[in-house]
Amino acid sequence: MKSFPKQNGTMDLPNQIARRVVEKYLNLQSPRYALLIDAPWGCGKTHFIKAATECETDPTRLYVSLYNVHSSDEFDWALVRALNPWTKSTAGNVAGRAKELASGLRFMGLSVDLTKVNMAELALQKLPETIIFDDVERCGLPVKQLWGLINRFVEHEGKRVILIANSDKHTERPDFLLSREKLVGQIVTIQPNVDAAIAAIWGDIPDGQGRRFLQAHQAIMKTTFEEAKHQNLRLLLRAIRDAADLIDQIEPEMVAHTTSVQRLTQTFLTLHMAYHGGVIDKDGLRQRGETGRYLNSGKDEDGSPLDKLKQNHPNADILNYRGGALPTELGVNLLVDGYASAAQINIALKTTGHFTAPKETPDWIRLWNWEEQDTAELEGIIARIEASLTNFEVTNPGEILQIYGALNFMGKYRDDFCPRKTARKFYCYVRALSKRGILPARVASFAAVHEQYGFDWTSGTISYEGYGFKPAPKGKGLCLLIRKLMDQAFAGKLPERASELLGYLQDQPETFLDLLEKNTGEGVSYWETPILHYMDCLAAAEAIFKLSQRDRATALRVLDAIFYRKLKNSKALSAEHEWIENLKVKLVAKANAVSAIFAAQMRLLIQRAETKAG
Secondary structure, eight states: OOOOBBBBBOOOOGGGGHHHHHHHHOOOSOSSSSEEEOOTTTTHHHHHHHHHHHTTTTEEEHHHHHHHHSHHHHHHHHHHHHHHHGSSSSSHHHHHHHHHHHOOOOTTEOOOGGGGHHHHHHHHHHHHHHHHHHHHEGGSSSSHHHHHHHIIIIISSOEEEEEEEEEEEEETTTHHHHHHGGGGEEEOOOOOOOHHHHHHHHSSSSSSSHHHHHHTTTTHHHHHHHHHHHOOHHHHHHHHHHHHHHHHHHHHHTTTTTTHHHHHHHHHHHHHHHTTTSSOOOOOOOHHSSSSTTTTSSSSSSSHHHHHHHHHOTTTOOOOOOOHHHHHHHHHIIIIIOOOOOOHHHHHHHSSSSSOOOOOHHHHHHTGGGGSHHHHHHHHHHHHHHHHHHHHOOOOHHHHHHHHHHHHHHHTTTTTOOOHHHHHHHHHHHHHHHHHTOOOOOOOOOGGGGGGOHHHHHHHHEEETTEEEEOOOHHHHHHHHHHHHHHHHHHHHHHHHHHHHHHHHOOOOOEEEHHHHSSSSSOOTTTTTTOOOGOOHHHHHHHHHHHHHHHHHHHHHHHHHHHHHHTTOGGGGGGHHHHHHHHHHHHHHHHHOOHHHHHHHHHHHHHHHHHHHH
């Protein structure tokens, strides 16, 4: 764990008494008992004792980790490694290194053959007067055997021995508690220093709106940690780092909704610590969006894990079925999958309604209701719209068409209105938007009838946000022009979209499949959009090959979805056909580079996928 800064001249304000106990123990000569630092995991025990003893800089004090030590020989080598940092290799290499360093060594006038000497015994003769044993509860030795090994330093050699453990997590807890009294003369407990831990974490977090927001609202982190009651600072610090990354990806205007982001932060920190601390699992995260039926059907009489979290964290949106700040599926993506794109995050948060303020009625709607407006106010609306068009600020195709329709509607009652001149002005406007690259591209969907242009044009009516009009021929021409230019923008972005699709193939194959398959919702779909040939074929083959090694069933589904695009004989997708054939060749070549058997397995997988697709 990162070293925490000193505060007001002391290392750790909540643990000053514990520090004085350690300092007093360090001043004892041959105390004949061990000092135990006993506290939960993650609360900063190791940091506390390293700072209190200064063992990393003081050669008279040795820090030793007993993690994963399972024999007396391994116990001795743990001490040797602590004494000599270069001995972190295997014991055999250590002996070889020692022999190399000591070649020509003579003792009492005679040469010494180090291959016949127990190196551990030689090294252990240099042990300092203070030894600190960490991770006692994670040592694989039986309790009695471990105490016997440590006791030789306490009673027989009179050394100062400090033990660091979490007694509650010891696998032999009853024996550990009973037998430690024979060796341990004093037990000290410490409290997690939240302030110091939080102060230290900022150095690990890049500067950005996430770090700035969290630094300005540290009380939320402290409150959430106190409510969690687990005392594990590691869980808190990991959650803070991920919370900063989450907030970094939120659109700045949404972060301006301070109260909502505070609620989101508290909810995220709570669920993050609970999930990574094993309090809830993936199913529990998904249950957040369900109704309250499961709350009293938990794993024990005290209620479900989610119910307990809700009781401990009343100000966090643990239950989400009424619409909390952290959507259920986004929570699963962030905590279980460990990733969500900025687009996913912002879209999901916007759907909650917590991050959007009520807006004033847009000018284009007020223009439609021109007969209800005061004359001076209407003139101001028209002036603002004209200024926005002059500055190319209106880029939403739906709004452009609505402004055009509203002006034509009002123009029917004006003597100075020219429909032809107005149409020409809007034709030039959308062409200028396209040339500047600020006219949006359409969104890919599974069929032409569902192509997403941001407005609807069915039954002869152009509609957007609940307002619609039946266009005259020039209005229809404007609509067709907008669609054509949005199609061109879409085609221009296909290489970029293909790169994103390749990323999903590499990291999230299920999302890759969703994007290639037919769907009836509003989601993006490349069902009828030729895009695969824009992808790096070799990189795609590499991704599918790796997927076939870890999840053959999913690899088969991916190949099925790809091959079907050729076998269904869609003219729209003909540009992909050569790429698909090239993919097969590269897949076999990739497998053949490993072995002939791998190549045979890949050929069989390709054959099965083609059969399934056909």
